Amino acid sequence: LTSPASSIDHTLLKPDTTSEQIRSLCEDAVEFGFASVCIPPVFVALAADLLYGSQVGVGTVVGFPLGYVSTAAKVRETSEAISLGATEIDMVIHLGSARERRFDAVEQEIRRVVEAAGSAPVKVILECCYWEESVKRALTESVVRAGAAYVKTSTGFAPGGATLEDVRLLSVAAAERIGVKAAGGIRSWPECRAFLAAGASRIGTSAGVEIVRQWLEARNL
């Protein structure tokens, strides 16, 4: 059995996160072998320095968590993050455009961020709790067409986080053309396992260490 660590984005996005907490997070990420850290933009240079030479990716967020900065601002945030050492970008779509059913506008904005990200994979947050099924399907199609690497359920800052139902829906809609990242409220190994089984290829959580510990215990039973 493989450790779930390689599917986990080790995440710390609390507004009052400190440098010391980022140092500790990066140490844990190397020790446990997480896929990446997912951290605030202000700490990208620090994390890139701490993780230099490791296998752990440096992920940050763009237009986060409300998604309503301008496209130009999202593009600039992405370029700046990449130039400081980010290797993965988690962006939030403009939910207002989605609410207006302007899926072309959503797609065009994502494409601009994907271009700015270069070779770094872009994960696109739909904030699923706001949408009915048909919208989630249409948005996933926009994400695929725009050239992003993952469609992601949630920011963790909205009224609802990841649900198994949403991950199944996004997986079917993505049809293996892109990955699915589940995030928002995943706190235990049983939950993590269920989300992976539902079709998630990446899990965003701030409970990664605890999840791996629970997985080790379960394996040793």
Place this chain on the structure above:
Amino acid sequence: LTSPASSIDHTLLKPDTTSEQIRSLCEDAVEFGFASVCIPPVFVALAADLLYGSQVGVGTVVGFPLGYVSTAAKVRETSEAISLGATEIDMVIHLGSARERRFDAVEQEIRRVVEAAGSAPVKVILECCYWEESVKRALTESVVRAGAAYVKTSTGFAPGGATLEDVRLLSVAAAERIGVKAAGGIRSWPECRAFLAAGASRIGTSAGVEIVRQWLEARNL
């Protein structure tokens, strides 16, 4: 008795806000005579167009609501907003710097945004629910020194919003050198009146129309 409208920033910052809602908000702002609208960056150009020639200010948010984009990003967001017609800027401090008690860093970042804002007043959000009294006092001093126009309690997206206790504390700390804006959870005229009496000179709320209606009813009794 003056209407409270002239002290209210008529606010709509929900992530899925649409153009149509911004149109309606701006119409109400003119009709009721609010101090300004406070809206997402993507809608600044639209609001500036709709409010052209009126007395209503065009306010938007920077580094909102988590405060941890880079200083460069906050400066660029501010410049872009001003160039699109914003006349007031509500920014969030980097809470991580405040957590590390690096008040000089907080002050320097605010100063950069104030410079980028030119003649537009900058309101600086401390996100009071995170801080003990001494930190709130030190942060208010940073805001004053950096040349901002207001210190503001909350984003409305944190676990806690405005409290009368915080507004009194910020008012004493500001000592009439700058204004105090109370925001986060203010929904009625009695609440609004209490915050004004506690020392707030500006109220941020999405319930402005209801507050003015309640004020009119109370006045006519």
